[in-house]
Amino acid sequence: MSVLEFTTAFILILGVIFFAAGSIGLLRFKGAHSRLHALSKADNLGLGLISLGCLLATPNTATGFKIFFIWILALSASAVTCFIIAEWEMSHGDDSPNL
Amino acid sequence: METTVRIYDFLLVTALLGAAWKTLFAREAFTSTVLFVAFGLLMAIVWTRLGAIDVALAEACIGAGLTGALLIDAIRHFQEDSNLNSKESRLTFHMAAGVLSLGLFSILSTSLLNLQEPNKDVYTRVIDHMDVSGSSHPVTSVLLNFRAFDTWLELGVLLLASFAAISIHQLYDDGRGPDLMRPTPTAIKSLTRVMLPFLVIIGGFLLWLGSHSPGGAFQAGSLIGAAGILIQITNPDRRILFSSLGFRILLSLGFLAFLAVAFLTNLLQGNFLEFPQSQAGTFILILELAATASIALTLNVMFACSHPWTRGGR
Numbered sequence: 001m002s003v004l005e006f007t008t009a010f011i012l013i014l015g016v017i018f019f020a021a022g023s024i025g026l027l028r029f030k031g032a033h034s035r036l037h038a039l040s041k042a043d044n045l046g047l048g049l050i051s052l053g054c055l056l057a058t059p060n061t062a063t064g065f066k067i068f069f070i071w072i073l074a075l076s077a078s079a080v081t082c083f084i085i086a087e088w089e090m091s092h093g094d095d096s097p098n099l
Numbered sequence: 100m101e102t103t104v105r106i107y108d109f110l111l112v113t114a115l116l117g118a119a120w121k122t123l124f125a126r127e128a129f130t131s132t133v134l135f136v137a138f139g140l141l142m143a144i145v146w147t148r149l150g151a152i153d154v155a156l157a158e159a160c161i162g163a164g165l166t167g168a169l170l171i172d173a174i175r176h177f178q179e180d181s182n183l184n185s186k187e188s189r190l191t192f193h194m195a196a197g198v199l200s201l202g203l204f205s206i207l208s209t210s211l212l213n214l215q216e217p218n219k220d221v222y223t224r225v226i227d228h229m230d231v232s233g234s235s236h237p238v239t240s241v242l243l244n245f246r247a248f249d250t251w252l253e254l255g256v257l258l259l260a261s262f263a264a265i266s267i268h269q270l271y272d273d274g275r276g277p278d279l280m281r282p283t284p285t286a287i288k289s290l291t292r293v294m295l296p297f298l299v300i301i302g303g304f305l306l307w308l309g310s311h312s313p314g315g316a317f318q319a320g321s322l323i324g325a326a327g328i329l330i331q332i333t334n335p336d337r338r339i340l341f342s343s344l345g346f347r348i349l350l351s352l353g354f355l356a357f358l359a360v361a362f363l364t365n366l367l368q369g370n371f372l373e374f375p376q377s378q379a380g381t382f383i384l385i386l387e388l389a390a391t392a393s394i395a396l397t398l399n400v401m402f403a404c405s406h407p408w409t410r411g412g413r
Contacts, residue, residue, distance in 0.1 A: 073297060080290040087284060 015049030139163025152313035160321035233379025251357040268404035298326035320394025353393030
């Protein structure tokens with residue numbers, strides 16, 4: 001196993017751990033805001049790590065660019081979705097915190 | 100390695116069946132819809148595992164993405180409408196849905212019982228004729244050359260669906276425009292600004308990819324259609340002008356392009372939709388471009404017309 005392969009595997013596994021943590025947080029936390037917090041923070045870190053791991057394993061530059069764009073697009077979509085849900089929850093939700 | 104892949108496939112199938120089960124038996128319609136989207140995304144991964152990348156792309160774009168958005172929209176209107184949501188009409192709806200589902204179930208199970216060995220011969224025949232098809236991707240060759248007639252009729256179905264949606268919309272339109280969040284949340288506005296160029300470029304990229312690898316008019320059309328829907332969401336006061344000539348031409352462009360090509364090929368070759376071999380690539384490109392425009396617009400019509408009729412109408 002080369003150094004590159006080892007690094008790739010390490011980063012991918014780290015990414016999966018963050019994804020798992022985010023999912024557990026989504027299931028176990030109480031209230032929409034803390035759930036969103038778990039999802040958007042841990043999952044985005046997981047996504048970043050998995051993208052990075054895949055980037056190291058790509059055969060060519062074109063695929064690398066595609067992975068990079070997938071990362072950017074998923075990141076912005078997740079940030080915006082999280083923001084909209086949080087905003088809705090603030091104004092309509094049952095358990096909106098008094099900030 | 101083989102075992103790992105088996106375990107992965109097993110988990111995938113379990114998740115797929117679990118999502119299907121939860122979709123059917125969730126207590127809230129909203130939960131069902133979210134699970135239905137998750138089911139669609141899992142289905143897309145299953146199609147990828149089966150090697151059907153084209154189907155996977157279409158499932159992710161239309162099956163999970165667009166249908167999910169329309170369903171969520173429909174649920175909201177359904178719940179807000181006291182006529183539709185009354186106990187009696189809900190019972191009627193449930194009965195009607197049950198009967199229709201039972202019919203579909205019996206048709207599907209009959210075809211499953213009569214399922215025959217996949218016709219291997221068809222695949223070899225497609226591969227043997229690839230050099231005259233005008234495309235180096237078998238799926239594109241089948242969709243736009245060998246079975247172009249089927250695709251033509253599919254575009255006809257889409258056009259008819261648009262007519263139906265527009266007619267119902269015109270019947271109940273009260274001039275108030277779509278029920279969207281006003282003012283548009285800033286986050287959606289900035290997302291639209293970032294996403295629009297990406298959606299159009301990736302749509303064009305998928306269209307171009309269709310000539311030699313998975314991709315094509317349906318996938319490209321749904322991405323460009325999504326761009327249009329984002330524009331609709333961020334500009335709630337701008338309406339589609341259903342009566343304008345430009346709209347009418349663009350909506351029927353895919354169908355009309357097939358019609359024109361059918362006449363042209365009949366004159367040139369003596370057979371409907373039989374492309375001259377040297378020009379097959381050009382014909383496919385023209386049909387794909389026209390189909391992409393119509394599909395993108397059809398999806399926007401579905402979104403634009405899903406609004407006013409639930410407000411009680413006249």
